[in-house]
Every structure is written in structure tokens, then in C-alpha cells.
Amino acid sequence: MSTLITSLVAFGFGFIGSIPLTGPIAVMVLSLCVQKRFGAAIRVGLGAALAEALYAAVAFWGFTTLLADRPAILPISHALSVLVLTLLGVYFIRWKPVDEVTPDESRSVMGFLIGFSISALNPTLLATWSAAVAALYARQLFDFSGVLALPFGVAAGAGVACWELLLVWLLRRYESHLPRSALTRAVQVMGLLLIAGAVLAGRDFIREL
Numbered sequence: 282m283s284t285l286i287t288s289l290v291a292f293g294f295g296f297i298g299s300i301p302l303t304g305p306i307a308v309m310v311l312s313l314c315v316q317k318r319f320g321a322a323i324r325v326g327l328g329a330a331l332a333e334a335l336y337a338a339v340a341f342w343g344f345t346t347l348l349a350d351r352p353a354i355l356p357i358s359h360a361l362s363v364l365v366l367t368l369l370g371v372y373f374i375r376w377k378p379v380d381e382v383t384p385d386e387s388r389s390v391m392g393f394l395i396g397f398s399i400s401a402l403n404p405t406l407l408a409t410w411s412a413a414v415a416a417l418y419a420r421q422l423f424d425f426s427g428v429l430a431l432p433f434g435v436a437a438g439a440g441v442a443c444w445e446l447l448l449v450w451l452l453r454r455y456e457s458h459l460p461r462s463a464l465t466r467a468v469q470v471m472g473l474l475l476i477a478g479a480v481l482a483g484r485d486f487i488r489e490l
Contacts, residue, residue, distance in 0.1 A: 287429045288436035294413050295440025314452035321392040326445025328396025334438025340410035342430035360486050365412045366479035373472030
């Protein structure tokens with residue numbers, strides 16, 4: 282059961298975390314779709330998903346093997362959750378789609394390697410997934426174990442890949458007629474949900490002081 286819950290939560294983190302169209306991979310995917318290079322866009326997205334899967338697995342394993350046994354980690358993880366969820370929530374509430382997309386060299390057949398390289402060379406992903414793991418530990422949804430690092434990473438990568446595939450499919454189907462205002466509103470609503478999660482984490486942190 283822990284493996285299933287871990288995988289579902291990781292998939293959700295990967296999928297939802299990939300929605301904002303402000304990162305380099307999202308910009309590359311959008312630019313390729315605008316150029317009608319949908320195959321290259323898919324390869325870029327899948328390459329990035331593999332890199333994120335590795336980062337997520339490393340973050341989960343490192344947290345469970347090095348940090349989870351410390352008795353002070355639970356209140357610290359709650360405090361970290363408040364900070365991260367608040368910052369992300371405010372960011373997403375204010376989020377707006379990119380107005381212009383610039384074509385780039387990822388249109389080549391090497392799109393997969395380019396997507397993988399860009400994400401692999403982005404050290405902020407490790408910090409992001411470490412914060413996500415800390416937030417999960419704070420909620421105590423399941424028993425943490427290092428053996429869950431692999432399914433966590435695989436599911437996280439699958440979530441990222443599914444969003445990239447869905448994004449390309451939507452852009453290919455609707456092209457320039459995709460309602461950007463609706464997408465903006467959906468991301469802003471998710472920002473409000475993150476703020477609500479920060480409030481819950483803050484309540485738990487206060488209880489443990």
C-alpha cells in the first residue's frame with residue numbers, strides 16, 4: 282500500500298509541478314509546437330521527464346536515509362512546507378503564460394538528449410524535489426523507506442511525461458485556438474490550493490512547538 286500511495290503522490294507532484302509554462306523545457310516544447318514540430322516537442326519533454334525522475338529518486342533516497350531518523354526533522358519539515366507552499370502558491374496565483382516563444386535548436390532529432398541535458402543540469406530540481414519529499418514526510422501519509430525511492434522517481438517522471446504529452450496533444454489539436462485565459466485561471470486556482478496546504482502545515486508546526 283505504501284508503494285501505491287507513494288507512486289500516486291509522486292505522479293501528482295510530477296504532473297502538477299510541470300503545468301506552469303515558464304521553465305526552459307516548457308518554453309522549448311511550446312516553441313516546437315508553434316513550429317508544428319510535435320515529434321521533437323515530445324522527445325524534449327520525455328528527456329526532461331527522465332532527468333526529473335532521477336532527481337526525484339535521489340531526493341527521496343537522500344531524505345529517507347540521511348534525515349528521516351532525526352527527531353527534529355518533523356517540525357523542520359512542517360516549517361519548510363509552510364515556506365515552500367506559500368512561495369509557490371503566491372507565484373502561481375500571480376502566474377501568467379509566456380506571451381512569446383522563441384524557436385531554438387531543440388527542433389533537431391536530438392530533442393530527447395537536449396531535454397534530458399537541460400533538466401539534468403538544472404540543480405534547482407533537486408532542491409524542489411527535496412522540498413516535496415519533506416512536505417510529504419511532514420504529512421506522514423505513509424511509512425518512509427529508502428526502497429520506495431525507485432517507485433517514487435519512476436512515478437514522478439511518469440507524471441512529468443504525461444503532462445508533456447498532454448500539452449503537446451492539446452497544442453496539436455487546438456493549435457493557436459487553445460484558450461490561454463482558462464489555462465491561466467487553472468494555474469491560479471492551484472496556487473490557492475497550495476496556500477491552503479501552507480496553512481495546514483503551519484497549524485501542524487505550531488502544534489509541535
